[in-house]
Amino acid sequence: MKATELQREIFRDIVIERRRQDAIHGESSIIERNPLGFENFAILGEEVGEVGKALLDSNFSKFPVTSREELGRELVQVAAVAVAWLEKLMENPQ
Numbered sequence: 452m453k454a455t456e457l458q459r460e461i462f463r464d465i466v467i468e469r470r471r472q473d474a475i476h477g478e479s480s481i482i483e484r485n486p487l488g489f490e491n492f493a494i495l496g497e498e499v500g501e502v503g504k505a506l507l508d509s510n511f512s513k514f515p516v517t518s519r520e521e522l523g524r525e526l527v528q529v530a531a532v533a534v535a536w537l538e539k540l541m542e543n544p545q
Contacts, residue, residue, distance in 0.1 A: 461527075468531035486539035495536065498529045 502525045509517035 461530075464523075464527045465530045465534060468527050469534055472531060472535065486536065486543055491536050491539070495529070495532050498525070498532050501525050502529060 502522070505517040505522050505525050509522070
C-alpha cells in the first residue's frame with residue numbers, strides 16, 4: 452500500500468471516530484467550549500493512557516490481550532480527540 456493510500460485510510464478512520472464521538476457526546480462537546488481549558492488536556496491524556504494500558508497489557512501479560520488492531524483503534528481515538536481540540540481552537544481564534 453502506498454503511503455498516501457495508507458494515510459487516506461488512517462484519516463478516514465479518524466473522521467469516522469470523530470463522528471462516533473459527536474454521536475455519543477453531542478457535536479464537538481467531547482472538548483470543552485474553551486479551547487484553552489485544562490479539561491481538554493485531561494480528555495486527551497485519558498485517551499493516551501488507554502494506549503499505554505493496551506501496551507502494558509500486551510507486553511506484560513502472560514497471554515497478550517492487545518492486538519495491533521486494538522492498539523490502532525486506541526491511537527485513532529487519540530488522534531480524533533486531538534482533532535476535536537484543534538477544531539475548537541480554529542472555531543474560536545481569539
